[in-house]
Amino acid sequence: MPLVFERARRPTVNIVTTSMHQRPASPDPTDTLAAQDGATVASDAALTIAEIAELAGVSAHTLRYYERVGLLAVPRNAAGHRVYGAGDFARVVFLTRLRMTGMPIRELQRYVGLVAQGEATVPERLRMLEQHRGAVRAQLQALTFALDAIEFKIAAYGGSCAP
Secondary structure (H helix, E strand, C coil), X not given: CCCCEEECCCCCCCCCCCCCXXXXXXXXXXXCCCCCCCEEECCCCCECHHHHHHHHCCCHHHHHHHHHCCCCCCCECCCCCXXXXXXXXXXXXXXXXXXXXXXXXXXXXXXXXXXXXXXXXXXXHHHHHHHHHHHHHHHHHHHHHHHHHHHHHHXXXXXCCCC
16 A cells, blocks of 8 residues: 655644554544644555654654653554554644643653543543643743843844844
């Protein structure tokens, strides 16, 4: 079967599967995000670590690390090579976005563990994400305040604050 991946104009992926060996009873809806550049992966795709790394915008080292610390459980083919599917891609994108916002690996591990436990943990996952959202919003507010100070100084020196 040929590899299938394409670039979409909008950042969406119509995939709701996960790749954990201990699959939850129902898919985790947070695993349905696209890559930063809008890449999508066909639900029947079987991709290499290099292909997933490129599509998700991370390094192969990061993917191996995620697997080593229990954030991913990627099956291997007969030759022992990792075979990533659409659910793995979606999970990598979601985990990467949480890391970009400063969520510690330990919290990601806790979240993934909750996903593996199934639907009963949805309220706890929701609480985790809401708390993290609050922290991210506070960080954005602080960064906006700092940016305003920088732009004030640039304007004071006669520079332009246009992007």
